[in-house]
Amino acid sequence: METIWFCLVAVMIAMYVVLDGFDLGAGAVHLFVARTDAERRAVLRSIGPVWDGNEVWLLAGGGTLYFAFPALYASSFSGFYLPLMVVLWLLILRGIAIEFREHVQSLVWQPLWDAVFSLASALLAIFFGAALGNVVRGVPLDRAGTFFLPLWTDFTIGKDAGILDWYTVLVAIAALATLVVHGALWIALKTEGDLALRARRTAARAWWGLGAAVIAITFVSFRIQPHLQASFQARPWGYVFPALALAGLVGVRLMNRRLRELGAFLCSCLFIVGMLTSAAFGVYPYVLPSNSDPALSLTVSNAAAPLYGLKIGLVWFIPGMLLATAYFVYTYRSFSGKVRT
Amino acid sequence: MDALTVHRLHFAFTVTFHYLFPQLTMGLALLILVLKTMALRTGDDRYNRAARFWAKIFAINFAMGVVTGIPMEFQFGTNWARFSKAAGGVIGQTLAMEGVFSFFLESSFLGAFLFGEKRLGPKAHWVSAFLVFAGSWLSGFFIVATDAWMQHPTGYRIGAHGEILLSSLWGLLLNPWLLWQYLHNMSGSVVTASFVMASVGAFYLLTRRHEESGRIFVRLGVIAGMVSTILMAFPTGDGQVHNIVFHQPATLAAMEGLFHTAQGAPLVIVGQPDLDKRRLDNPLTVPNALSFLTYQRWKAEVKGLDAFPPDRWPDNIPLLYYGYHIMVGLGTIFIAVMALAALNLWRGALYRSRPVLWLLMLMLPFPYIANTAGWITAEVGRQPWLVYGIIRTLDGSSPHISAGNALFTLIGFMGIYTILAILFLFLVYREIEEGPERPLEPLSPAI
Secondary structure: OOOHHHHHHHHHHHHHHHHHHHHHHHHHHHHHHHOOHHHHHHHHHOOOOOOHHHHHHHHHHHHHHHHHHHHHHHHHHHHHHHHHHHHHHHHHHHHHHHHHHHOOOOOOOOHHHHHHHHHHHHHHHHHHHHHHHHHHHHHHOOOOOOOOOEEOOOOOOOOOOOOHHHHHHHHHHHHHHHHHHHHHHHHHHHOHHHHHHHHHHHHHHHHHHHHHHHHHHHHHHHOOOHHHHHHHOHHHHHHHHHHHHHHHHHHHHHHHOOOHHHHHHHHHHHHHHHHHHHHHHHHOOOEEEEEEOOHHHHEEHHHHHHHHHHHHHHHHHHHHHHHHHHHHHHHHOOOOOOOOO | OOOOHHHHHHHHHHHHHHHHHHHHHHHHHHHHHHHHHHHHHHHHHHHHHHHHHHHHHHHHHEEEEEHHHHHHHHHHHHHOHHHHHHHHHHHHHHHHHHHHHHHHHHHHHHHHHHHHHHHHHHHHHHHHHHHHHHHHHHHHHHHHHHHHHHHHHOOOOEOOOOOOOEEEEHHHHHOOOHHHHHHHHHHHHHHHHHHHHHHHHHHHOOOOOHHHHHHHHHHHHHHHHHHHHHHHHHHHHHHHHHHHHHHHHHHHHHHHOOOEEEEEOOEEEEEEEEEEOEEEEEEEEEOOHHHHHHOOOOOOEEOOOHHHHHOOOOOHHHHHHHHHHHHHHHHHHHHHHHHHHHHHOOOOOHOOOOOHHHHHHHHHHHHHHHHHHHHHHHHHOOOOEEEOEEEHHHHHOOOOHHHHHHHHHHHHHHHHHHHHHHHHHHHHHHHHHHHOOOOOOOOOOOO
8 A cells, every 4th residue: 555655656746747847947948948028928828827737746746745654744844944945935936937927018027037937947957856866865864764954065975965965966967957858848849930949959959968967867876875776676677667768868869850849748758757767666665765774764664654544545536636637638638739929 | 032933933924924815816716706607697798807807816816825825735844844744644635635626626727717718708717717716615625624623633543652543534524623614714715805806896986997897896895795794703703613612612711811710701802911910901891791602691601711721721822812802803893894885885875985985995904914813813722732632832843943944944935925925016006007997918828
């Protein structure tokens, strides 16, 4: 039962990264890809009807994590206190920037919110990447299963590591590159003309950086977190996840070159899902490993809520998510096609 | 300041600011649905125009509610980790349900409602308005269910190691406390929306602009306000008081400023609690009225604070007392104001009666104050417990977050929320200035 909820939470998080990922990525490249006010407006219109719904996956995923793994929720949210608060501030500023940009027509109003939107989006991608890096690396859990990390110390990955060390910064860069490619492919898919052309070129250029970052973090992750290797050796079928990621990564390149916009975007989705599931598979059964004593790690069993809650949770979660999927299909269908510039 | 105080202020500040927005949007969603229904039934486009205007106000408030709402869910984990670890298996259920059942619904159909009027046609547009209304009222239900469990925990048992286990989901969702608290809260939201609508309408009539729309706003605001202000007092407020009488008797004594147990206890209208001398200064009271209101007998015994050990007293009795009295006092004034306006409306004199319109216009801030005071009553009244009778507030905060770190983020929120408040007032003022007659333009980034 715990493993089912581990998979469900992983799916929720993966959905969040795939969906909100494209609007975060679109934000990160917003200032460079879209030059004129009309183009920037087109970028915002391409995410306008969906960004809020995409962010709901974060809230619903967080809520699911909360009731299925309360000990993990409590430990990680308080341990990552400062970066999470910064994430909240960025989410606030970004949401306001998207919603309020069009309310006033002025030569200072739009550029201001464009800058806020873009900067906040890029920083969010970086923070989410660093968070993932921390989960893979492990944190200094105490006997009560709690910890507190400063934002940074000396950027080494020893016992006194902060939230940002060279490894997590590397993962953060990889996350930014991932979402830049993802977001640029979304803009290419949803817009036309010069804007779409520039977006496609941005994706093609950033792809090289992404490839390099992926090779680097794959290599380093296996050295820093020995449990990853143990997981893949114990259950070799798990290699299917990194294989998916690799297929997605190569697919992005091929599809983008052949101007298959939808295909390229879907390959990017596949790549993100492959990377996240690889990480989840590699870390399992840990949900938050300790970087000092493995015995102190939080696992699916010692962090999970009692059985009754998990069972009854399935009873409403499944129909609830089926409904949510129906809304999701409705929203994206009514919003299909390109945005007119 | 110790860390616990900062954590409490952190939550109090962010939740108080947050609830300024949903308290309007939930009630306004209902009033917009009424306008859309009238438009559909009468075919009169003035109602559609009114609905469009309020949809724009709704959108600004909704965006504010969304961005200030995300920190609320996060803070359970960041600032209240020991509470989350102990109780997350229970309240995580309702919080996750809110995300799954209402946020997906709201976010999917809000865009269709705000920007899809032409594309959808009148009937489908009405449906989208209904779904936004349903989503926001469901969201309110799950949040109040979470709070109701903290006020009066049900559907749980204590495990072998002292942990809190969910034992019945129905027990959690059908909590007897929840029914009255939910209805009381939602009536309060309709009160805010009614006063805001009537206030804007009165402003238009007084300034002789957009008078056609102004009359619709005043009429709907006053009718909805008359109904909702009465529902606030009876039966929902009465039901809520009985929840407290039976389940939080020490809180009742503190709310009423009753230091000593009494037969035929008086109802305090004004007075300042003096905790050192354990008495009320400058009291203005109605003899025996408290006994009657709580037990329907003039001479019934009402337990005072002296009947409870001080470590079970709410830890900020003056704040609780003032919160409660401000709420009840304003609630009474609301009924009087709405009754006066409704009488004038019935006699067909309201649109010309400038004094009453002035009064309606100036009432704008007060429902916000009353709703906030009501929530202060509920949450300060729950103290010293985080979950009544199970977890004390001082045992719930995160163990490793220092006062310095928590103060840093509290100040950060204060700064960002100040900017948000300025932007909000600026944008809402612009919408009201431009008025409902402005033609609809494809303003938004959406569809």
